[in-house]
Amino acid sequence: MSSRRSRSRQSGNSRITDDQINDLVSKLQQLLPEIRDRRSDKVSAAKVLQETCNYIRSLHREVDDLSERLSELLATTDTNSAQAAIIRSLLM
Amino acid sequence: MVVCLSIYPKKSLQLYLASMNSKSLSSNPCRKTSFTRRFLRALAEIRREEPNSSSHVDISRRCQRIKVAAYASMASAVGSKRAWSRAMICKVRNRAICRASMRQKIKISKWKKAVANKHRRDVNQEDELRRLVPGGKSMDFCKLLEETAHYIKSLTTQVQVMRSIADYYST
Numbered sequence: 078m079s080s081r082r083s084r085s086r087q088s089g090n091s092r093i094t095d096d097q098i099n100d101l102v103s104k105l106q107q108l109l110p111e112i113r114d115r116r117s118d119k120v121s122a123a124k125v126l127q128e129t130c131n132y133i134r135s136l137h138r139e140v141d142d143l144s145e146r147l148s149e150l151l152a153t154t155d156t157n158s159a160q161a162a163i164i165r166s167l168l169m
Numbered sequence: 170m171v172v173c174l175s176i177y178p179k180k181s182l183q184l185y186l187a188s189m190n191s192k193s194l195s196s197n198p199c200r201k202t203s204f205t206r207r208f209l210r211a212l213a214e215i216r217r218e219e220p221n222s223s224s225h226v227d228i229s230r231r232c233q234r235i236k237v238a239a240y241a242s243m244a245s246a247v248g249s250k251r252a253w254s255r256a257m258i259c260k261v262r263n264r265a266i267c268r269a270s271m272r273q274k275i276k277i278s279k280w281k282k283a284v285a286n287k288h289r290r291d292v293n294q295e296d297e298l299r300r301l302v303p304g305g306k307s308m309d310f311c312k313l314l315e316e317t318a319h320y321i322k323s324l325t326t327q328v329q330v331m332r333s334i335a336d337y338y339s340t
Binding site: 101140 | 202205206209212215216219221222223227228229231232233235236239240294295297298301302310311314315317318320321322324325327328331332333334335337338339
């Protein structure tokens, strides 16, 4: 977040400063693929929150799909093949 | 069906994995290997315990077990230093202990809550986020954002590993 408007004057009692929140929101922004690719500085915190929720939901859906795929594969494949080979190929 | 990991003496596998950790990886390598090992172990166990059929009922039950194993393995790999992983570990443990009747009661109360919320006009994004991140209900906003960032990183690692395993098995 480029601009650092100090709104903390209005919410004087909160120990969590707005700057702290802005920092965290910008960190979150870096993780979201959509917003990161758009390279826009002027993304509002509300938009970041919304995109975060959408992104987490899509990740959950991917886990569901992959679980289903693995469940079908588990029945048909032979898991005796070297697990170290799997780990090696994963970490390359 | 013998679990394959027992063929490799534990020490050599660990040394092997330790040497893999020294290669540069963008995500946390320890977390990734820890998750992979745990998840593969769980998959082997599921394969041992579940019938090998391709019927829809068996596939969906295996699917549910695999899903729970994936989340549980990731939460264990992260450990207890994150609030979300602690909450996830508790949820998985309670799920195992919870009796059927209790589970039904919890389901009904959740359904009632969802019906009540359905008519709310504006969906508060913060509340939505709290619902999505494990343990999110009892955190202050700052903590929620921190935990969300870490949770997203772990989820992407989890998806990456699961996809690689599925691709490996489909070849």
